[in-house]
Amino acid sequence: MFSEIKFPKSLAYVNLTNNHITGSLPQNIAQIFPNLTHLLLGNNLINDSIPYSLCKINSLYHFDLSSNNLVGNIPDCWSSTQRLNEITLSSNKLSGVIPSSFGNLSTLVWLHLNNNSLHGEIPLSLRNLKQLSILDIGDNKMSGYIPSWFGDIFSLIQILRLRQNKFQGYIPLQLCKLSALQILDLSNNMLMGPIPHCIGNLTAMIQGNKPLVSLTPGEPKYSEWYEQDVSQIIKGREDHYTRNLKFVANVDLSNNSLSGPIPNGITLLSALRGLNLSHNHLSGEIPTTIGNMKSLESLDLSHDQLSSSIPHTMSSLTFLSVLNLSYNNLSGPIPQGNQFSTLNDPSIYVGNKFLCGAPLSNKCDPNENDIDEDEKDDKADKLWFYFVIAMGFTTGFGVVIGVLLFKKCWRHAYFRCIDETVHKINVTFGRELARLKKTCMGNPVD
Numbered sequence: 001m002f003s004e005i006k007f008p009k010s011l012a013y014v015n016l017t018n019n020h021i022t023g024s025l026p027q028n029i030a031q032i033f034p035n036l037t038h039l040l041l042g043n044n045l046i047n048d049s050i051p052y053s054l055c056k057i058n059s060l061y062h063f064d065l066s067s068n069n070l071v072g073n074i075p076d077c078w079s080s081t082q083r084l085n086e087i088t089l090s091s092n093k094l095s096g097v098i099p100s101s102f103g104n105l106s107t108l109v110w111l112h113l114n115n116n117s118l119h120g121e122i123p124l125s126l127r128n129l130k131q132l133s134i135l136d137i138g139d140n141k142m143s144g145y146i147p148s149w150f151g152d153i154f155s156l157i158q159i160l161r162l163r164q165n166k167f168q169g170y171i172p173l174q175l176c177k178l179s180a181l182q183i184l185d186l187s188n189n190m191l192m193g194p195i196p197h198c199i200g201n202l203t204a205m206i207q208g209n210k211p212l213v214s215l216t217p218g219e220p221k222y223s224e225w226y227e228q229d230v231s232q233i234i235k236g237r238e239d240h241y242t243r244n245l246k247f248v249a250n251v252d253l254s255n256n257s258l259s260g261p262i263p264n265g266i267t268l269l270s271a272l273r274g275l276n277l278s279h280n281h282l283s284g285e286i287p288t289t290i291g292n293m294k295s296l297e298s299l300d301l302s303h304d305q306l307s308s309s310i311p312h313t314m315s316s317l318t319f320l321s322v323l324n325l326s327y328n329n330l331s332g333p334i335p336q337g338n339q340f341s342t343l344n345d346p347s348i349y350v351g352n353k354f355l356c357g358a359p360l361s362n363k364c365d366p367n368e369n370d371i372d373e374d375e376k377d378d379k380a381d382k383l384w385f386y387f388v389i390a391m392g393f394t395t396g397f398g399v400v401i402g403v404l405l406f407k408k409c410w411r412h413a414y415f416r417c418i419d420e421t422v423h424k425i426n427v428t429f430g431r432e433l434a435r436l437k438k439t440c441m442g443n444p445v446d
Helices: 052-056 100-104 124-128 173-177 197-201 220-225 264-268 288-292 312-316 368-406 408-442
Strands: 013-015 038-040 062-064 069-073 086-088 093-095 110-112 134-136 141-145 159-161 166-170 183-185 190-193 230-234 237-241 250-252 257-260 274-276 281-284 298-300 305-308 322-324 329-333 354-356
Touching: 100 124, 173 197, 183 230, 197 264, 230 250, 230 274, 264 288, 288 312
Parallel strands: 013 038, 038 062, 062 086, 069 093, 086 110, 110 134, 134 159, 141 166, 159 183, 166 190, 183 250, 190 257, 250 274, 257 281, 274 298, 281 305, 298 322, 305 329, 329 354
Antiparallel strands: 230 237
16 A cells, blocks of 8 residues: 555655555645655556645646546645646546646646546636647546637647547637647547638648657657657557657547538648548548648548549558548549559448449449540530630620720711611601501401
8 A cells, every 4th residue: 555655755756657556645645745746656556536735745746646546526726836747647537627726837738637537618727838738638528618719828739639528519710720739639529510621730740840849859848758648549449659659640530520521721731640530420522632641541531421532642642551431422433553452341431332343342334434534525515615605705795895995986987877777766666656556447346
């Protein structure tokens, strides 16, 4: 048990990670460790609640109580006198809300609260955490809207993980301002509306672009990156990324109620390793520019309402090893050759009844492409014909109007001719009308 271990009062660094320590943390922990800077007790069997006296240790820099059996609320007593850099409380049985006093910890860089039973909305006080690089509150019971102020405050954030909660409403356009973001995981919520058209502004996800935060060896934050642990679902499986986390770029918006087209801007994110937009209501075509996403290893667009054909440009995605386009309204032949020769599992394309070609049993009509090409040629010929006629009419009309504007004598002659013609028509019409009246009067009708 932790309470049975004897520690010297001068101890500053405690690391008992990955053991089988049981029992609860002492409520007077601030008296036991008055000079503590690091309290690392992750992956043990510690139970009960988090002691409030942790808030009294002003020297505390990093505490990790993840993967234990902690219960109850997170203490709401944190003060601005503390210089905390990292809080990791993931994978416990904590409940209640995110304490508003976290907003007093302006030096906080890493905040892991994922895989608990936290509820309520994201507190407004987190606006003070302008140094955050990771905010992970996934796998909880959080609700409300994703705050639009994220985009203005979290300019340094590189991982935003809000998956598996109850967030609703639209994805704020302001998230497009997060130019340092490398992982955006909003999956398994109740989000609706379109994917922001400005998503291509997440420049840290573009190949060759360095994130806004440039870390160099020797900086404290550089080594701390290798201690972080964030799980992501890429290639259909959940993996924990630690030492290679900084090199992962992923967007997961799956299992929401998003609608509208896939924005072309998303294909600018050429450094993405994973893109998951499945289980939404997305419609329209797959952007042909998707072939520019050269780093993609996993692409899941299944269970949407996408239509038209599969772009041939996808065959240039040479790193793509996991693809799922099932249960859409896609049609036409499945591209062959290059990368598609390795994507030969029929389940990739199932649920698209108008798709044809290998690896599906539904064979393509060999004349279908010829008919389509003839139809395209006919449409092009018709469009060209109408264009020429319109141009001819416009040119002729313009010449006539131009002459009348600049030739005064022609203009007078033209309008005099019109007046004479109208006069002749009126005279003729009057004579015929008079003759018709006489005829009618001479031969009355019974």
